[in-house]
Amino acid sequence: MRISVVVFVVLAAAASRAQQMEPIQNPSARQGASLNGRWQALMDPYEAGYYDFHLNPIKDGGLGANRVPANKGDKFELVFLPATPTLAVPGDWNTQRPELLWYEGTIWYRHEFDYAPPATPRRQFLWFGAANYQAVVFVNGKKLGQHEGGFTPFQFEVTGLLKEHGNAVIVKVDNQRHADAVPPTMTDWWNYGGLTRDVKLVDVPETFIQDYQVQLEKGSGDRVAGWVRLNGARKRQKVAIRIAEANASVTVETGEDGYARFAFPAALSLWSPENPKLYAVAVEAETDRVQERIGFRSIAVSGTKILLNGKPVFLRGVAIHAEAPFRSGRVFSEADARTLLGWAKEMGCNFVRLAHYPHDEAMTRLADEMGLLVWSEIPVYWAVQWENAAVYARAERQLAEMIARDRNRASVVFWSMANETPLGEARTKFLSSLAAKARELDSTRLITAATLPHTGAPNTIVLDDPLGKALDVLGCNEYIGWYDGSPEKADRTSFQNTYDKPLVMSEFGAEAPYGNHGDENTAWTEEYQANVYRHQLPMLQRIPFLQGMAAWILMDFRCPRRFLSGVQDYYNRKGLLSDRGEKKQAYYVLRDFYHSTVATAR
Numbered sequence: 001m002r003i004s005v006v007v008f009v010v011l012a013a014a015a016s017r018a019q020q021m022e023p024i025q026n027p028s029a030r031q032g033a034s035l036n037g038r039w040q041a042l043m044d045p046y047e048a049g050y051y052d053f054h055l056n057p058i059k060d061g062g063l064g065a066n067r068v069p070a071n072k073g074d075k076f077e078l079v080f081l082p083a084t085p086t087l088a089v090p091g092d093w094n095t096q097r098p099e100l101l102w103y104e105g106t107i108w109y110r111h112e113f114d115y116a117p118p119a120t121p122r123r124q125f126l127w128f129g130a131a132n133y134q135a136v137v138f139v140n141g142k143k144l145g146q147h148e149g150g151f152t153p154f155q156f157e158v159t160g161l162l163k164e165h166g167n168a169v170i171v172k173v174d175n176q177r178h179a180d181a182v183p184p185t186m187t188d189w190w191n192y193g194g195l196t197r198d199v200k201l202v203d204v205p206e207t208f209i210q211d212y213q214v215q216l217e218k219g220s221g222d223r224v225a226g227w228v229r230l231n232g233a234r235k236r237q238k239v240a241i242r243i244a245e246a247n248a249s250v251t252v253e254t255g256e257d258g259y260a261r262f263a264f265p266a267a268l269s270l271w272s273p274e275n276p277k278l279y280a281v282a283v284e285a286e287t288d289r290v291q292e293r294i295g296f297r298s299i300a301v302s303g304t305k306i307l308l309n310g311k312p313v314f315l316r317g318v319a320i321h322a323e324a325p326f327r328s329g330r331v332f333s334e335a336d337a338r339t340l341l342g343w344a345k346e347m348g349c350n351f352v353r354l355a356h357y358p359h360d361e362a363m364t365r366l367a368d369e370m371g372l373l374v375w376s377e378i379p380v381y382w383a384v385q386w387e388n389a390a391v392y393a394r395a396e397r398q399l400a401e402m403i404a405r406d407r408n409r410a411s412v413v414f415w416s417m418a419n420e421t422p423l424g425e426a427r428t429k430f431l432s433s434l435a436a437k438a439r440e441l442d443s444t445r446l447i448t449a450a451t452l453p454h455t456g457a458p459n460t461i462v463l464d465d466p467l468g469k470a471l472d473v474l475g476c477n478e479y480i481g482w483y484d485g486s487p488e489k490a491d492r493t494s495f496q497n498t499y500d501k502p503l504v505m506s507e508f509g510a511e512a513p514y515g516n517h518g519d520e521n522t523a524w525t526e527e528y529q530a531n532v533y534r535h536q537l538p539m540l541q542r543i544p545f546l547q548g549m550a551a552w553i554l555m556d557f558r559c560p561r562r563f564l565s566g567v568q569d570y571y572n573r574k575g576l577l578s579d580r581g582e583k584k585q586a587y588y589v590l591r592d593f594y595h596s597t598v599a600t601a602r
């Protein structure tokens, strides 16, 4: 590459990094405007809106240039004409038009908005809740930068780029799968593409409160600890953190880097599933103020126990994909979240495993309110390229963005590094590094991962994955009775734990379409699925170091790997409920177990 081009590339990368800074904490509490609604949308499977016919990026950004035909002789094609069809934002594109159900490629979105400049100078950011999988963002023809990763928020500063009328935000979203992506090409869920979560224009003071963590001090039940970070010219400010209802507060002074740590005593009613107490917490700087509702609890391990607020807790759980009930597609609303989490609560759950990627923020905020403990996970799933440094960087970036978004959610107690990854030195190094990074970013929560079972002696599952050394809590997915032998095999299976650490059985279950009936030895019937649960539950109860379980899965979900016509029809049917909310027999088996007294801490 010629020097001049190298310099250009380096400067461009720096510019885009400069534009896309660390996430803004709690954007929904900030001034600004929602950009949700109907956006123009153009399918571009050949990326002809971005590359010329020799595959060079088009200099002015192609469709991103927001070109308008100059006159009747204008022959330029890369234009959003008024007749351009639209798509709803937020929302995956797959479930909005039949021809988009299986589409994997680029769709260009365009939206126009007005912006009334404030009386005093402020700063503006374009904020996206998520875009799957890669997004390139333009505003008024200027390329702001790009983001990779389909399940975490990102934003670009647009201060000084907006005009009073007719601002055009254009986003190139590409959901193509790649072997060096996170997740890689093979997953067991639908590759929903698009601007799948809220889009906002966030408006903040010139120096604003960019990020903060306010939680119980690790190991404490009556001291609040955390930090605050300002962004802007006036970095040194007095900042107060107030919990008025508890009559507790502290005032600190940020340094030249805009950062300050704090700790202060507070007599609080601790958050738990039984008592999901949330406090109004205000963070008040001299130039900015932000408030939100935060719960305070401690989570720790002691030997093979999990301690919530110092007491052993047993996690009665279920796994959930971000699949919208009834309408299918990606969950993006509080209504979707309330339906799914309501079903989990009704079943007697105090715990949900949000598989296999960070869910919409509505899920974790609602889990705070409803009293559900949360396992949150990055999509380091199955066959990842463990020796590719760029892949590690992608995984670490998604981990940082997941933690940044939910660092103040009492419900989130686990950060999960991966799911069902194959044993190997490179993989264990990759995941152990991620675990160390997670602890560096957040020392208050427990680190886990869902591992594959390792059969030792016949009918003995040994928990000896080397990754266990890097985890606080072991996760294990086992399918005795479905992928592994008969349901009765569970009756003679035992577990050995080579670590003095708690186990959460992070998946177990079987598959049956709702309404498919037969005898309990006939696969794919509700009776077979229920019978698997009837043999699984006593086996799980016999595991002394088991401190939690998450049945796979709450609800049937779309899946391109599930071919059986008339049975799966490209759905994974392991749901305890159908995608239409119909309860299968296995739902009642697990519900009765969770409502019984046995499903409690050992």
Ligand code: GCU
Pocket (backbone or CB within 6 Å): 188, 356, 419, 420, 477, 507, 552, 572, 574
């Ligand atoms: C695996 C995997 C899930 C998958 C499930 C299944 O354990 O973690 O993502 O959907 O099994 O096969 O149904």
